[in-house]
Amino acid sequence: xxxxxxxTSLIDQNKGIIYKVIRLYVRDPDDEQDLFQExxxxxxxxxxxxxxxxxxxxxxxxxxxxxxxxxKRRPSLVxxxxxxxxxxxxxxxxxxEETEALYxxxxxxxxxxxxxxxxxxxGYENExxxxxxxxxxxxxxxxxxxxxxxxxxxxxxxG
Amino acid sequence: xxxxxxxQKLEREKLSKPVEGAVEIRKTSRHPVxxxxxxxxxxxxxxxxxxxxxxxxxxxxxxxxxxxxxxFVVGVYVFFFVVxxxxxxxxxxxxxxxxxxxxxxxxxxxxxxxxxxxxxxxxLFLYPIGGAAxxxxxxxxxxxxxxxxxxxxxxxxxxxxxxxxxxxxxxYLTRWMYKVSxxxxxxxxxxxxxxxxxxx
Numbered sequence: 001x002x003x004x005x006x007x008t009s010l011i012d013q014n015k016g017i018i019y020k021v022i023r024l025y026v027r028d029p030d031d032e033q034d035l036f037q038e039x040x041x042x043x044x045x046x047x048x049x050x051x052x053x054x055x056x057x058x059x060x061x062x063x064x065x066x067x068x069x070x071x072k073r074r075p076s077l078v079x080x081x082x083x084x085x086x087x088x089x090x091x092x093x094x095x096x097e098e099t100e101a102l103y104x105x106x107x108x109x110x111x112x113x114x115x116x117x118x119x120x121x122x123g124y125e126n127e128x129x130x131x132x133x134x135x136x137x138x139x140x141x142x143x144x145x146x147x148x149x150x151x152x153x154x155x156x157x158x159g
Numbered sequence: 160x161x162x163x164x165x166x167q168k169l170e171r172e173k174l175s176k177p178v179e180g181a182v183e184i185r186k187t188s189r190h191p192v193x194x195x196x197x198x199x200x201x202x203x204x205x206x207x208x209x210x211x212x213x214x215x216x217x218x219x220x221x222x223x224x225x226x227x228x229x230x231f232v233v234g235v236y237v238f239f240f241v242v243x244x245x246x247x248x249x250x251x252x253x254x255x256x257x258x259x260x261x262x263x264x265x266x267x268x269x270x271x272x273x274x275x276x277x278x279x280x281x282x283l284f285l286y287p288i289g290g291a292a293x294x295x296x297x298x299x300x301x302x303x304x305x306x307x308x309x310x311x312x313x314x315x316x317x318x319x320x321x322x323x324x325x326x327x328x329x330x331y332l333t334r335w336m337y338k339v340s341x342x343x344x345x346x347x348x349x350x351x352x353x354x355x356x357x358x359x
Binding site for chain 2: 004008015016018019020022023024029032033034036037038040041042044045046049050059062063065066067069070071098099100102103110111112113115121131132133134135139142143146148151
């Protein structure tokens with residue numbers, strides 16, 4: 001039986017993962033806090049099943065994303081309200097706004113697409129993403145190709 | 160714009176900010192499956208409470224017809240208690256929160272759907288029986304002689320009317336309550352499953 005101390009120490013080292021997941025799906029600070037606690041609760045509950053077959057960070061992504069996407073939704077949770085029309089005017093001379101534009105563009109994606117691009121940008125291979133999503137590697141490849149195309153169109157990325 | 164480079168910048172600037180408030184592992188959850196578990200515990204406690212009440216009533220009433228009615232209700236409540244407690248113990252035991260997303264979504268969706276169906280069936284069965292038992296007990300207390308009261312055609316028609324009105328009412332009320340509580344959650348889950356399974 002793993003100890004709570006061991007768990008909190010691992011969470012402490014990897015809590016950036018939870019922040020990242022939450023920031024891509026939630027806007028409201030109360031919802032952020034709520035979801036953070038929920039992910040902690042679900043992680044702690046499932047921690048006994050963690051056998052170390054994958055890295056703790058991968059396992060935490062899995063639990064975090066599963067929790068976010070199966071959580072009971074409130075209107076402010078997970079939905080998008082940003083006005084993305086501004087993204088159409090993002091250009092190379094507005095470098096300072098690139099990060100904000102990327103953030104908005106990713107949040108404009110569907111929830112599943114957001115998950116896939118998050119894992120891709122975090123350096124996960126298609127096979128690992130497929131394992132986390134429960135899909136085939138080829139399926140992820142096709143989805144990723146489309147998502148990147150959408151992002152490029154939104155952000156007018158060259159090439 | 161280089162996607163990866165901008166992403167790393169975004170991580171540093173925006174995504175790494177700690178979530179406000181105290182970080183502690185709380186004891187309760189607002190996850191739909193966990194909420195169902197809590198609902199089963201509440202229903203189990205209610206069924207124990209009502210069961211105890213009906214057992215007391217069984218010994219308080221002397222009319223055989225009322226005793227048979229209450230005995231039947233006690234039997235139904237025992238069954239309801241066993242099923243509810245069983246569901247309470249089963250909920251969450253196999254919830255695949257650390258398995259793949261497709262499994263987690265499908266499991267959560269089918270679990271909520273299955274439980275709503277269970278509650279609807281319970282409403283269809285339990286409440287009308289409770290209503291009929293209440294009708295008979297009320298009649299027994301009011302008239303003093305349940306046997307002669309139950310012989311009156313008008314009373315029997317009233318009992319049938321009560322059952323005919325209560326059964327669909329309880330069924331649709333339960334369905335509506337669950338639709339209010341879990342309707343959006345189910346529709347979101349269904350959309351996510353469809354999005355996940357879409358070929359591209």
